[in-house]
Amino acid sequence: MAKIEVKTFTENDWLEYIDDLAALEIEVFRSYPYLYDVSLEYEREYLKTYAESEQSGMIIAFDGSKVIGASTCIPMVEVEDEVKKPFEESDYPIQKVLYLGESVLLKNYRKRGIGVAFYEQREQHAQDLNMDLTAFCCIIRPDNHPLKPEGYRPLDKFWVKRGYQKQPDMKATMVWKDVHQEEESKKKLVFWVKELQNENIQPGNESEYALNKAIKMDEMLRE
Ligand SMILES: CC(C)(COP(=O)(O)OP(=O)(O)OC[C@H]1O[C@@H](n2cnc3c(N)ncnc32)[C@H](O)[C@@H]1OP(=O)(O)O)[C@@H](O)C(=O)NCCC(=O)NCCS
Numbered sequence: 001m002a003k004i005e006v007k008t009f010t011e012n013d014w015l016e017y018i019d020d021l022a023a024l025e026i027e028v029f030r031s032y033p034y035l036y037d038v039s040l041e042y043e044r045e046y047l048k049t050y051a052e053s054e055q056s057g058m059i060i061a062f063d064g065s066k067v068i069g070a071s072t073c074i075p076m077v078e079v080e081d082e083v084k085k086p087f088e089e090s091d092y093p094i095q096k097v098l099y100l101g102e103s104v105l106l107k108n109y110r111k112r113g114i115g116v117a118f119y120e121q122r123e124q125h126a127q128d129l130n131m132d133l134t135a136f137c138c139i140i141r142p143d144n145h146p147l148k149p150e151g152y153r154p155l156d157k158f159w160v161k162r163g164y165q166k167q168p169d170m171k172a173t174m175v176w177k178d179v180h181q182e183e184e185s186k187k188k189l190v191f192w193v194k195e196l197q198n199e200n201i202q203p204g205n206e207s208e209y210a211l212n213k214a215i216k217m218d219e220m221l222r223e
C-alpha cells in the first residue's frame with residue numbers, strides 16, 4: 001500500500017479528480033442507508049457546485065495517487081433552500097455555519113482514522129473562515145427498512161464522539177432515486193450540529209470575540 005494522505009483543497013485544483021470523486025460517491029452511497037442511485041453526470045454536476053463557491057472545502061484521501069475517500073464543506077448560506085431552511089428558521093447564526101456535505105471512504109480503508117481526519121480538517125476550514133458552527137444532515141430511514149443489512153450500525157456514536165449533537169427538530173428535505181425505486185422520491189434528513197471552540201482567536205482579539213459572544217447570548221435571552 002502506498003502512502004495515505006488526507007489533503008484539504010480550498011482552490012479549484014481538486015477539479016482534476018472530479019470523475020474519480022463522482023465515481024467514489026456513487027459507489028459508497030449505493031449502500032444502506034443512502035441507497036443513492038444517480039448517474040456519473042448528475043454527480044459531477046453536483047460536485048461542481050462546490051467549485052463554484054469561493055469558500056468551499058474539498059478534502060480528499062489518497063492512497064498514493066488513487067482517490068480513496070472524500071469529504072466536502074460549504075457555507076450554509078450557499079446550500080439549496082430545502083437544506084438550509086431549518087437554519088433560517090432557527091436561532092443559529094446561519095452566516096457562521098459551515099455545512100458539511102458528504103464523507104465517503106472505500107470500505108477497505110475504514111477504521112484507521114481517515115474519517116476523523118475528514119471532520120477535523122473541515123472544522124479547521126470552518127475556523128479559518130471564522131465560523132462558529134459545523135453541521136451536517138443524515139438520512140432518516142425506518143428501523144424496519146427492507147434493505148437494512150443485518151448487523152447495520154449507524155454512525156451516531158462516531159458523531160457524538162466528534163462533539164456533534166442531533167437536532168431532532170431540524171430536518172432537511174432532499175430528492176434522489178433509491179437503488180430499488182423507479183422514480184426519485186423525497187427524503188427527510190436530520191441535522192447534527194457542533195459548536196466549535198474558536199481556536200483562531202489571536203492574542204489581542206479575545207475581548208472582541210468575548211463581546212460578540214456576549215451580544216449573541218444577550219440576543220438569545222431576549223427572544
Ligand atoms: C463515515 C466514514 C467516512 C468514517 O470513516 P472511517 O475512516 O472508518 O472513520 P475513522 O476510522 O476515522 O473512525 C471510525 C472509528 O474507528 C476508530 N479508529 C480510528 N483509527 C483506528 C484504528 N487505527 N484502529 C481501530 N479503530 C480506529 C475511530 O476512533 C472511530 O471510532 P469511534 O467512533 O469510537 O471514535 C465511513 O464510515 C464511510 O465512508 N461510511 C459510508 C458513508 C457514510 O455513511 N458517510 C456519512 C454520511 S455523509
